[in-house]
Amino acid sequence: MTFFIMLIIAFAPLVFGIVTAVLFQNMKLTLSICIVLGWISIWQLDVAVLYGQNLLSTTTIEMLFRLLRIGTIMVIPSFYGVTYFVFKNLALTNRSRWMPYVLNRKVLILLYAWSVFVYLTNWTDKGIQNIHPIFKGRFIEFYYPTYGPWAWMFMLHLGLYVIIIACSFFVSVKVKDQVTRSFLLQFFGSTTLLYAIAILNTNEAIALFTSGIACLIFSICIFSAFTHMNAKLLKVMNLTLNEQTTFLRKILDANPSSISVKDSKGVIKDLNQSMASFYGTTIQNAIGKREVELATEEVANWHMASDAEALNAFNDLFIPEVQIGSGDEARWYQSSKIPITLWNEPHLLTIMTDITQLKRAGEMIEYQAHHDLLTKLPNRSLFWRRLTDAIAHAKAQQQNLSVMFLDLDRFKNINDTLGHNFGDETLKEIGKRLASCVHSPDMVARWGGDEFILLLTEFEHSGETIALAKRILDVISEPLSLGGYEMYVTGSIGISLHPLDDTPPEILIQHADIAMYRAKELGKNNYQLFTPELEEAGAGLLELENSLHKxxxxxxxxxxxxxxxxxxxxxxxxxxxxxxxxxxxxxxxxxxxxxxxxxxxxxxxxxxxxxxxxxxxxxxxxxxxxxxxxxxxxxxxxxxxxxxxxxxxxxxxxxxxxxxxxxxxxxxxxxxxxxxxxxxxxxxxxxxxxxxxxxxxxxxxxxxxxxxxxxxxxxxxxxxxxxxxxxxxxxxxxxxxxxxxxxxxxxxxxxxxxxxxxxxxxxxxxxxxxxxxxxxxxxxxxxxxxxxxxxxxxxxxx
Missing domain, CATH: 3.20.20.450 (EAL domain)
Structure with missing residues (x-):
């Protein structure tokens, strides 16, 4: 009966080791601790077989005793292995100079080699001579080993344990992590108690029961320490997780981009404050709802279409620009739809960035770059672009095209007499009058200074252009009332025609310019059509071209x-x-x-x-x-x-x-x-x-x-x-x-x-x-x- 009790006790450390390995498999210390528990189980089996006199022969008991004695011997280097692991892998508050010399792989190998040597002496008569029975009355109660002259090796081996435990305590108190440090101190404290109790086995009168008690107490202590450590770790992890969750929530809500996570059915699982504001609600109210319940039909339909596209292909979808709303309420968003897998189910991460300000700034720069800031008319660059396109279109469709160059007469006198501010107001008013004279797709632009240029398309014959020129002269010559002054402004117009003047844009404009100067020469406030007779006016240009070649x-x-x-x-x-x-x-x-x-x-x-x-x-x-x-x-x-x-x-x-x-x-x-x-x-x-x-x-x-x-x-x-x-x-x-x-x-x-x-x-x-x-x-x-x-x-x- 005693044999079976001791046998059950012997398996307790191994069982606790297996349970520990299963429960705490992600902890780095688990393997080292389980090895110790395994050797302790073998040690206790060694003790248990000494009670097997009713089941086993004396020879078998002695052989098993010598064989299983490896557990007693290997416990000590395995304890050292735990200490070495702590030194090598855990963060310490500081490391003493002696530690690298005492705690290293070479010492570990040497200690295991010594333990093997001690174990081998166990098989010789000089180590253990035999086992002798201990009687209780007329019956054998258990067997006890008789040691030989080399028994001092076992005592020396036991002495190494004292040194290792002392070193272990010293290293453990320097572990930075409080939870791990507390566990290690409990672990090495339990081992001290284990050997303090088990050392009593050297007294035959104790009947070897102390080792069983020690193993059982040690196993319970270690499992209790592991459980306690795990509870602390879980508490710390939960606290850290809560802090991280709160921190991430703050970051998410501080992000100016609108972010949400939806499942495959479009139900919102989470969102940040910006997205909640986009929907015009709160985070709590939006979670668990679909966009059709929160947003306008336009927004909901757009989201559902883009969500389906991203989820069906399960590929990231980038939408560089989408307009929501119209008129002054219109806003533009850049959106990313990113499929992700959460809880083994497809979800969709949506990130929307409001680019309205950037869009409007770009439009402002675009507009200002192509328009005259004073008159709000198209400027030279936009006119050039439109003229180039119009010439290509006119050639393709065999249509007419005309350029008018208008220069205000004696405008310098206005600036010199009344000032530039008055001159600017005059230019703005003339610009409005010119704009009222043309209709799309025709264009009027400010060329620079007091010069304006017009592009006319889709007319049947030159007479229509001439009629418009006359009308323009009449309109701009109407009296101006500005700043308490009534004044009259006139202009001179030069006209060039395409395809009559089948030339590139710059020459078409140049021809209109030449004709305009001819109009000024003829007394101003009139128009002139560029004709072959005016070619002589450009003779200087031809001469310049000839000189340029040389x-x-x-x-x-x-x-x-x-x-x-x-x-x-x-x-x-x-x-x-x-x-x-x-x-x-x-x-x-x-x-x-x-x-x-x-x-x-x-x-x-x-x-x-x-x-x-x-x-x-x-x-x-x-x-x-x-x-x-x-x-x-x-x-x-x-x-x-x-x-x-x-x-x-x-x-x-x-x-x-x-x-x-x-x-x-x-x-x-x-x-x-x-x-x-x-x-x-x-x-x-x-x-x-x-x-x-x-x-x-x-x-x-x-x-x-x-x-x-x-x-x-x-x-x-x-x-x-x-x-x-x-x-x-x-x-x-x-x-x-x-x-x-x-x-x-x-x-x-x-x-x-x-x-x-x-x-x-x-x-x-x-x-x-x-x-x-x-x-x-x-x-x-x-x-x-x-x-x-x-x-x-x-x-x-x-």
Missing amino acids: ALAREEFELQYQPIIHAETGMISGMEALLRWRHPVRGLISPEKFIPIAEETGLIVPIGEWALREACKQTKAWQEAGLPSLAVSVNLSPRQIKKHNFVETVTRVLDDTGLDAAYLYLEITENVAITGEDNVDSKIKSLCSMGIRFSIDDFGTGYTAINYLKRFPVNTLKIDRSFVADIEENHDQRGILKAIIALAHSLKIEIVAEGVETDDQCDFLRQHGCTKLQGYLFSKPLSTQHFEVILRENPQFC
């Missing part, structure tokens, strides 16, 4: 350099190379006169290559002379970029001049940047990969669109001088400049303001974050010699 060979071109100033330091941070034509008879000719001719004739390609080469060569020469290493900006023509060998040309110029690509900026217009024609995209990206940087010149006057700024590797935006000119008096102009500068900063693009001519302009641009400045306030374009003098003597302007 100018490059005769070395009549030169470059002038205008410094680009760092807004904060006032130092020269770069320069723009500007092309000039010094005609042997006419003298210096403005680029505004010869560049359009060069563009039309294609001469701009060789001229542009010469300018690029000359700018790179001069920049390299200044660098080699020890002057400041500045980057040079060179303007590019659309024709240059569209040439098939454009990239090879730029590469060859850099190789020939020796200029590092990092010192070259190529300036292109917005219209060139977004065409997508002739592999413009790939050419620009190819040059950027070499280190060349690109600037968008005259920013805001072309097809301004944010998308191309993201698509192209643009380094610099150059604000057109027209935006800078009126910032002292025009508040709308200031708003546009702020928007452009903010846009550039958000895209991490450098910005240069052109045409800075006054201190007020300079101060405004500096205050609002404009990086660099360029204009006559600092310096006009200079010859090579004069620019070099500035670099040598005074590279700082303010």
Whole structure:
């Protein structure tokens, strides 16, 4: 009976070890603790077989006793293994110097080797000679080992336990985690109690019962300690989880984007405060409902359609823009629908970002870039775009098209006499009158100053155009009552026709301009139709064109350099190379006169290559002379970029001049940047990969669109001088400049303001974050010699 009781007790540590392994399998300490419990079970089996006299022979009992004695011996290195694990894997408050020397893998291996040696001596007569029976009356109660002369090894082995336990306590108190530290102290305290009780087995009179009691108490203590630790861990985990949940809820509610999670049936499982506000309700009220119960029919239908699309494909769905509402109440959202799996069921994560402000800011920039701020009419760039499209359409449909160029007569007198404010009011009123004279798809635009231009389409014959010109002259000549003054304004109109004047847009406009000047010559307040008889008026242009063909060979071109100033330091941070034509008879000719001719004739390609080469060569020469290493900006023509060998040309110029690509900026217009024609995209990206940087010149006057700024590797935006000119008096102009500068900063693009001519302009641009400045306030374009003098003597302007 005693044998079976001891046997049951022997299996208790093993059972507790298995239960512990199942319950706490995710804990790092579990394996080490289970090994200890396993050895203890084997140790107690060793004791139990000594009570097997009624079932087993003496020889069998002795053999099993020697065999199972490995449990008694291996418990000690397994305890050391726990201590080593704690030292190696758990965070300690501090580590004493001796710890790495005492607690390491080599010592662990050595201890196991010693234990094996001790175990092997167990099989010799010098270790254990035999087992002898202990009688209770006439019957054998149990067997007890008789130790040989090497019994001291077992005592020494027991002494190692004392050292290991002392070391274990010392390491355990340094464990940072309070819950784990408490468990370890209970564990090693239990082992101390275990051996304190079990040591009594050395007394035969105790009858080996103490080991069974010790094993049972130890197993219960360890399981109790594990359970207590798990309870504490669960409490800490729940507390941490609650804190994390609260923290995540705060983050979720603070997120400006509207976020929700719905199941496959569209029932809202969770949402943040922003989404609840979008529905016009609270978080608590929205959970458990479908969108048809919370939102308008328009919003609910849109959500259900996009939700179904994302869930059916189980792929992320990105919706860049959706409009909700109309009129002044309209808002725009960017939305992402992300299928996820929760609780083994498909759910949908919806993230909606309100982009209304960005949308309206983009529309404002887009509108301001294509419209005149004073008259609210389309500006030159939008007119050019419409004219180009209209010519293509007229050719395809074989329809008529006309351009009218209107210049107000003696408008300068109004500005000089009554002031610019009065002149601005006059221009606004004339703009309104002109707009009332045309109907869609016709267009009236402000060309600049006191010049207006009209595009007329879908008329049968030139007589209709002439009739409209007469009506316009009558309308604008009606008396104006402004600021207590009554005055009269007249205008001169030039008319060009397509297909009669079958020319590109720029020449069609030029013909209308020539006809307008002819109207002024004839006494003003009338119109003139461009006819072949007026060709002589353009003879000067033809002569200019002929001279232009020879100018490059005769070395009549030169470059002038205008410094680009760092807004904060006032130092020269770069320069723009500007092309000039010094005609042997006419003298210096403005680029505004010869560049359009060069563009039309294609001469701009060789001229542009010469300018690029000359700018790179001069920049390299200044660098080699020890002057400041500045980057040079060179303007590019659309024709240059569209040439098939454009990239090879730029590469060859850099190789020939020796200029590092990092010192070259190529300036292109917005219209060139977004065409997508002739592999413009790939050419620009190819040059950027070499280190060349690109600037968008005259920013805001072309097809301004944010998308191309993201698509192209643009380094610099150059604000057109027209935006800078009126910032002292025009508040709308200031708003546009702020928007452009903010846009550039958000895209991490450098910005240069052109045409800075006054201190007020300079101060405004500096205050609002404009990086660099360029204009006559600092310096006009200079010859090579004069620019070099500035670099040598005074590279700082303010």
